[in-house]
Amino acid sequence: MAITLKSARQIELLRESGQLVRETFELLRTQIRPGITTLELDAIAEDFIRSRGAEPVYKGYVPQRRRGWPATPPFPGTICASVNDVICHGIPSKKIRLRQGDIIGIDIGLRLNGWIGDACETFPVGEIDEATQRLLDTARYCLELGIEQAHPGKTLGDIGAVIQRYAEGNGFSVVREYTGHGLGRNLHEDPTILHYGEPGTGRKIMTGMVFTIEPMVNAGVAETKLERDGWTVRTADGKRSAQFEHTLAITDQGPLLLTA
Template identity: 60%
Template structure:
């Protein structure tokens, strides 16, 4: 495993501002997440808002040169677990849509995901969303100096499986900073007391993907979109956080947005 770099106070504050922009983008999108609105429209709204604050959407052009991601947001509807590509598809009553947003601002990244419920969803789907949110909180609550990365995954897995849900294995949380993906890898399943020891200054994401059915996944031919193998819905929530001397501090919250330096269009 590559060495995990600890972030400086200046880097952490810059990441807090980038994270605040991510959080504010979710707030801007929320009134538009309703039946009849196309996913492409959500993508356009997010891109315009991010660029208006001098930041760059982190996902546009990300990945292999032969198949870069083409949009600002990952938009994962119903059975799509992650990395859904925005399309002209219009949202329908009862859909759920996981919106994953990354930005680069002043040389550092912010990254988070929120699952919206479109109108009124079936009770089983609503419960899935609420449990996934609770799984993220369970993972956060396991973070403190001296804990291990396995403690995070174990807490998430225990809660999800006790409620009868499947935990996606193949896609993980990750370190983040001046690169979108860094060490360490954060699994959402595992055994407590194993893995890397957490230290103050580590910055990473926790982003559980929880399935209404089994945990198995399937990658679609576009090379990006990941769906549940059994076709049942999946939900995801994600925060970027820093390990502190007392526990953790979430960096992807609103309220810390300040003007950033202008950046070129990607």
């Protein structure tokens, strides 16, 4: 598929969607505490998103089927709520109650006036131990490093390379199977953004591109396992994982964060 470059007006509309994602995060931040369930957080997010005239884009989402993979049922939640060793796509549940010392990755996608907003943030639940804080700090900095590479004339491989180098240089690993992606009127568009790779490889970055960078950084091995629900992805060794994601637009001056 060809990459659809966005106009300045389209980027502004995407920024409005991204800002609503950010407002939803700021609301959830006040609610994350020991004892709350991930389903309660999901309801808070859905009510807020709909109250602002937007719709949750994950709810009922069915991904394009990958060759050799089983069909995936529609996603049942407004947010992805990924606790501790869940890397991504955690399904909100009344059975999952947050505990002191947990971490929870919350991924929010919505559509406002026909345009998508998408971002992820990993939150501590109360006080966390030093090793977990280091995981969060590393994952957040990996995102920042990737964003710094997102300038016209650079390549997508430059983004993945700096993320991989920093994560692995600090004793962590980067998930390979799940990637960043272009977006616009659709949640998933070209290009695909790998969070590993070689500098100078891949497509050239061009003004008008809009895509996410969303490295998933594991405390242990990079390998993953998919639960029987068809969505929940865990670390293969049971160690924790953290993810931070922004949507950005490429301008002549460099990256413009739409979800900051």
